[in-house]
Amino acid sequence: MVLHKRLDYGFNGYQVPATARRTRSIRRRPKFQRRVEDNQMCAFDLLATLAGKLLQEKGSPTLSSDTSSQKDQSGFDKECQNANKLFKAELSDEGSRDKKCFSLLSSQTNTPSTALKGFPHPEIDGHSGIASITSSSCSERVVSDKLVDGKGHNKMENFTSNAKLDSSGYADVSCCKLDGDTSEVKDELHTFENLPTGIKNCSSEDPLDENPPAPISLVDNVKLSGHDDRIPCSSLSKGRDNVPVVSRDDDENFSGCTHPSTKTKSFRTMTCIGDRIRKTLASKYSKVAQESKDDILSNRDGEFKPTYRSKKHCYKRQRSQMNIPLKKRKLFNYSPVSNSNGFIRSGGIYYSPENGMSQDASGSSPRIDKGLGIESLEARQHSALRCGGSHVKLRIKSFRVPELFIEIPETATIGSLKKTVLDAVTAVLGGGLRVGVSLQGKKVRDDSKTLIQTGISLDDNQLDALGFTLEPNSSPSLLHSCAEHSPHVPRAEIPQPPIRYPSSPAVIHQRTRGSFEMLPEHQVTSLGKFVESDHDSAPSPIKASVGKGRTDSKSLDTVPEMGEEELAMVPVPQKSKRSENMQRRIRRPFSVDEVEALVQAVEKLGTGRWRDVKIRAFDDAEHRTYVDLKDKWKTLVHTARISPQQRRGEPVPQELLDRVLIAHAYWSQQQTKQTAQASPRN
DNA sequence: ATTAGGG
DNA sequence: CCCTAAT
Numbered sequence: 001m002v003l004h005k006r007l008d009y010g011f012n013g014y015q016v017p018a019t020a021r022r023t024r025s026i027r028r029r030p031k032f033q034r035r036v037e038d039n040q041m042c043a044f045d046l047l048a049t050l051a052g053k054l055l056q057e058k059g060s061p062t063l064s065s066d067t068s069s070q071k072d073q074s075g076f077d078k079e080c081q082n083a084n085k086l087f088k089a090e091l092s093d094e095g096s097r098d099k100k101c102f103s104l105l106s107s108q109t110n111t112p113s114t115a116l117k118g119f120p121h122p123e124i125d126g127h128s129g130i131a132s133i134t135s136s137s138c139s140e141r142v143v144s145d146k147l148v149d150g151k152g153h154n155k156m157e158n159f160t161s162n163a164k165l166d167s168s169g170y171a172d173v174s175c176c177k178l179d180g181d182t183s184e185v186k187d188e189l190h191t192f193e194n195l196p197t198g199i200k201n202c203s204s205e206d207p208l209d210e211n212p213p214a215p216i217s218l219v220d221n222v223k224l225s226g227h228d229d230r231i232p233c234s235s236l237s238k239g240r241d242n243v244p245v246v247s248r249d250d251d252e253n254f255s256g257c258t259h260p261s262t263k264t265k266s267f268r269t270m271t272c273i274g275d276r277i278r279k280t281l282a283s284k285y286s287k288v289a290q291e292s293k294d295d296i297l298s299n300r301d302g303e304f305k306p307t308y309r310s311k312k313h314c315y316k317r318q319r320s321q322m323n324i325p326l327k328k329r330k331l332f333n334y335s336p337v338s339n340s341n342g343f344i345r346s347g348g349i350y351y352s353p354e355n356g357m358s359q360d361a362s363g364s365s366p367r368i369d370k371g372l373g374i375e376s377l378e379a380r381q382h383s384a385l386r387c388g389g390s391h392v393k394l395r396i397k398s399f400r401v402p403e404l405f406i407e408i409p410e411t412a413t414i415g416s417l418k419k420t421v422l423d424a425v426t427a428v429l430g431g432g433l434r435v436g437v438s439l440q441g442k443k444v445r446d447d448s449k450t451l452i453q454t455g456i457s458l459d460d461n462q463l464d465a466l467g468f469t470l471e472p473n474s475s476p477s478l479l480h481s482c483a484e485h486s487p488h489v490p491r492a493e494i495p496q497p498p499i500r501y502p503s504s505p506a507v508i509h510q511r512t513r514g515s516f517e518m519l520p521e522h523q524v525t526s527l528g529k530f531v532e533s534d535h536d537s538a539p540s541p542i543k544a545s546v547g548k549g550r551t552d553s554k555s556l557d558t559v560p561e562m563g564e565e566e567l568a569m570v571p572v573p574q575k576s577k578r579s580e581n582m583q584r585r586i587r588r589p590f591s592v593d594e595v596e597a598l599v600q601a602v603e604k605l606g607t608g609r610w611r612d613v614k615i616r617a618f619d620d621a622e623h624r625t626y627v628d629l630k631d632k633w634k635t636l637v638h639t640a641r642i643s644p645q646q647r648r649g650e651p652v653p654q655e656l657l658d659r660v661l662i663a664h665a666y667w668s669q670q671q672t673k674q675t676a677q678a679s680p681r682n
Numbered sequence: 683a684t685t686a687g688g689g
Numbered sequence: 690c691c692c693t694a695a696t
Contacts (some may be wrong), residue, residue, distance in 0.1 A: 213683095584690070585690065585691085585693075586690095587690070588690095608685070608686085609685090610684075610685070610686095611683080611684060611685085626683095626684070626685085627684085627685085627686095627691090628690075630685075630686075630687095631690070631691095634687085668692085
C-alpha cells in the first residue's frame with residue numbers, strides 16, 4: 001500500500017552547500033555502531049517458524065506495496081506559486097531550512113523539463129512536494145501462539161536431517177557425521193543467555209530516530225499498518241572477531257528480527273520446544289544481545305535520516321543479508337572463516353546465508369532461494385493425545401537435505417571436509433528456510449487456516465497424511481515457481497536446485513555428494529551461527545562464486561526450474577584480476593524506495609557529498625556504499641535523460657527522475673558557482 | 683577514507 | 690559494479 005501525502009515535512013529542501021561537514025561526527029562514530037546487522041536468522045527462528053507455521057492460526061497477508069501515486073495536483077499547483085519565493089528565501093537562509101518551506105517549493109511549471117531549463121531557481125521541485133510512502137507489512141507473521149500456549153505439548157526432539165544423495169558424477173561420500181568434535185561450535189552456543197533481552201530490545205527499537213530540527217520522519221506521520229510491531233530490530237549482535245571456523249564471526253549478528261513480532265515470540269516458543277535445543281543454543285548470543293542494545297541506543301544519534309531508513313527500515317531488514325562490503329570480503333582466505341557479513345567460506349565452500357523468513361516480495365534475492373532445495377522426505381507426526389483442549393502433537397522425525405554440492409580440494413583434510421560439510425549444511429539451514437506443510441499429498445498453502453480447518457487434528461489418520469517440507473525461503477515470485485513444481489507431490493523428489501558451493505579457483509574441483517546425519521544439537525548450533533544479517537534484500541547467497549567472480553552462468557547441473565540467473569555456480573577459470581577469493585558483489589538493483597531516498601538525500605545534500613548521503617539515507621544499508629550511491633546517481637541522471645523506452649529494469653517513477661534532473665542541474669550549478677567563487681580571477 | 687570518473 | 694587516480 002502506498003500512501004501519498006504531501007510532503008510537508010521530511011524535506012528540508014536543498015541546502016546550501018555545506019561548508020563544514022556537519023556529519024563528520026557521525027561519520028566517526030564507532031565502527032561497531034555501524035555494524036549492527038540484524039535479521040539474522042537463528043535456530044530459534046527456524047524452529048519457531050516451523051512450529052509457528054504448523055500451528056499458525058492466522059495467516060499473514062503480505063501487504064505488497066503498490067506504487068500507484070496520484071498527486072494532489074490542485075494543491076500542488078497552488079503551492080507552486082509560492083515556490084520560487086520560498087526557495088530563494090531558503091537559500092538565503094540556510095539556518096532556517098524548514099521543511100515547511102521546502103514543501104512549498106515547487107516549480108511553476110508542471111513540466112519538469114521546463115523547470116529544469118529555468119533552473120537556477122527554484123524550480124526545483126515540482127514534485128518534491130509529494131512524497132510517496134510505501135509501506136509494506138511483513139508478510140508472514142509467524143504465529144506461534146499456539147505453540148507457546150501449548151508449551152510442552154510440542155517436542156521437537158528429533159530435528160534431524162538425513163541427507164541421502166544419489167548421484168551423478170559425484171563422488172560418494174559415505175556419510176559425514178557431524179558429531180562430536182565440534183566443540184568450538186558448541187562453545188559458541190554458550191552465550192545465548194540474554195537472548196531474550198536482546199530480542200526484546202531489538203523488537204522494540206524504534207527505527208525512527210530523527211530529531212529536530214529535522215523534519216518528522218515520514219513514517220511518523222503516516223501510520224503504516226503493521227510496522228509498529230515489526231520494527232525490528234536492529235540487531236542484536238555482533239561481536240568479536242575471533243570466531244571459530246564454523247561460525248560466522250560476530251559481526252554477524254544475530255539478528256533477529258526478521259519479524260520482530262515473530263522473533264519475540266519465537267524465543268518464547270523456543271522454551272517450549274525443548275530443553276535440548278534451548279540449552280544448546282541458548283547462550284551464544286548474550287553478548288551479542290547486549291551489544292545490540294548499545295547499538296540501538298547509540299544509533300539514535302539524531303541525525304535526520306529520512307526515507308529509506310524510516311520507510312523501509314522495518315521490513316527491509318527482513319530480507320537479505322548480504323551486506324558484504326568488499327573490503328570485508330577481501331579478508332577471506334582459504335581457511336575456513338566467515339566474514340562478518342554473513343558469507344561463510346570454508347574450504348571449498350563459499351556460501352552466504354540468506355535471511356530467513358522474509359516473505360517480502362520486493363527483494364531481489366532470488367537466487368539463493370532456488371538454489372536451496374531442501375525437502376523433507378520424512379516428516380512424521382504423532383498425534384498427540386493430550387492436553388489442554390485440542391493441541392495437535394507433532395513429531396517430525398527428520399528432514400532430509402537432498403543435495404549439497406561441495407567442492408573441496410583433494411588435499412583437504414578430513415577435518416576440513418567436516419567443516420565444509422557443516423558449513424554447507426548450516427548455510428542451508430540458516431539460509432532461510434520455509435516450511436511447507438502438506439496434507440495427504442497436497443500442499444497446504446493457506447497459512448491462515450487453522451489446523452482444524454485444514455484437517456489436521458488429533459485424528460491419527462490425518463496426521464499421518466501430514467507432511468512437512470523444508471523449502472528455500474524465497475521471494476514471492478520464486479516461491480511461486482517453487483511451489484508450482486510440487487503442488488501435489490510434496491514429498492516427491494523434486495529436482496531441487498542444487499546448492500553449489502563454488503570452490504576456490506585453485507582447488508581441484510571435485511564435487512562430493514554425501515549424506516549427512518545431523519544431530520539436533522549440531523543443527524541448532526549451525527543455525528544459530530548462521531543468523532543472518534543485512535537488512536535489505538539479499539540476493540542470494542548462493543550465487544556467490546569464488547574465483548572468477550561473476551558467475552551468472554548456469555550451474556552445471558541445471559535444474560529445469562531454475563532461472564539461469566537464479567543460481568550459478570560454475571567455477572570459472574579465474575583470471576588474474578580479482579583475487580581468487582574475491583567475488584564481484586552481487587548485483588542489487590536499487591528499489592524505487594531506495595531511489596527515493598537517494599534522491600531526497602541528494603536534493604538536500606547535493607552531489608559530491610556521497611558519504612553524507614550514505615549516512616543520511618542509507619546508513620542502514622551496509623551494502624550501499626557511497627560509491628554505489630554515487631554510481632546510482634550517475635545512472636539515474638543518465639536514465640532520466642534517456643527515453644523511457646530505453647530504460648531497463650525496475651522502472652523508476654518519472655517523478656523521481658524529474659527530481660533527479662532538477663537536483664542534478666541545481667547542484668551542478670552550485671558547484672560551478674562555488675568553484676567560480678573560489679577562484680574568480682582564474 | 684572520500685571523491686570523481688572511466689570502464 | 691569495479692577500478693583508479695587524486696585528494
